[in-house]
Amino acid sequence: MSNFEGVEISIKVVTDKDKTRVLFVEGDGNFADILLSFLVMPLGRVVKMLANDHVKENRPTIGCIGNIYNSMKALDCSCFCSRRVKESLTDPLSSFDEECAGLKLDICDYRPSYYSCHSICSLSLRKLSVYWDEPVCKCYKNMKLGAGEEQIQSDRLGKVFTLDDATFIVTDDLHIMPSTGTVAEMVTILGFGKPEGTAKQDVKLKHKDFVDLYIASLISETPLSEVILKKTGQEVKLGKIMLRAKNTESVPQESDKKQMILKMVINKSTKKLLFARGDKAIVDLLFSFLPISLGGVERLLAGKPFIKSIDHLYKSVHNARNKNYFKNSDIEKRLNRSSLAHGYLPKSYVLNLDEEKLPSDIEKYYVYYQLSKSFFYGQGKYLRGPKTYMIYDDLTIEPFYMADIFCNKEEVSPCDLEELNLTIGPEEALNLLQAALTTKHALTSGILNPHRDLDISVHE
């Protein structure tokens, strides 16, 4: 059972007269904060939440990102640079954990970890970096992980991204704007042609509704209609389901960043992809999707279209109308930047994301922080090498053995196999990330299909 099971968020819903679609909803800062939190939740944390038995029931899956998470969990600890690396990917930190601790409702039900000093000074420090084992307090005692959490939680309860007492209009496709515009502006923004009549109702949204809304925002163009009208017993007209990743035209290449090779093993007769082979750098890249958030994906796409509702949510952060409604200007910049939490950035990372810097004032309170001993050899990488991994179209990952070529699941003769070497640079890595969120055939859609000359199709 979720810790937020009893929490309800009240909103006003305006639908068309027949209640077939939501025109817009109106809610307070708590509601806007929960929607904005969709942009900062690490994907691995969302996958973990969706796998919980009390959350799982009959919900659609999101692309095949869950297969990356499950493969990472199934991989033996000996494949990772340390046990702590695996733990850090199993429960990814977010650079917004402090803010999210104040959410009235957190869809991931996440409780940040805190280091506390059990001496008389009783200092607490949120876990800010995957590299820390035990920070040392100014009283020279090692701080212990876990305690101090409740006190900080209660201190922070309230609005986390937006100002107290503000109210917001949210369109069906997740444009957020303050409720202070003029009527004429509203009519233009909402695109009312000649409204045939409208209906208003009060709705209370619970934890499960926001989980549904997160998923609906990824697979429907009308997520609010889908979740709210289902809730009020109306028939829902599904929006267009987005299954294909859209290829970006070009992504700035940084010449100093390493390119990786993915070997695609293809059945020559049927042109079907059997699986791909890659080294630990490729798997590090796939595992690095787990600490990335949807805001991070948007940041990487730099304004190019991805999924309509998520595009709108991200653009709402920069909407000039919303500028004065954030708690501070720093929040807007950080939402825009969507940095990974400190310590997650692999060396030679091909994606154009950065990681959070540690706060400069930290030494005022703590003497020093010892970097993790268990990460000493692992900084900037997740997996030990050299080792080759097998990656299936749905991004299931397993250690590779040559025997798999000769005794493959599809029983294809090795003579009928060909291996294509494809270079994975920033553009391909981004295509793969988008494909992981939108399709079950991520390698075919994200990597092979953009190579139109290869004529390789998706086989169900």
Ligand SMILES: [Zn+2]
């Ligand atoms: Zn102390």
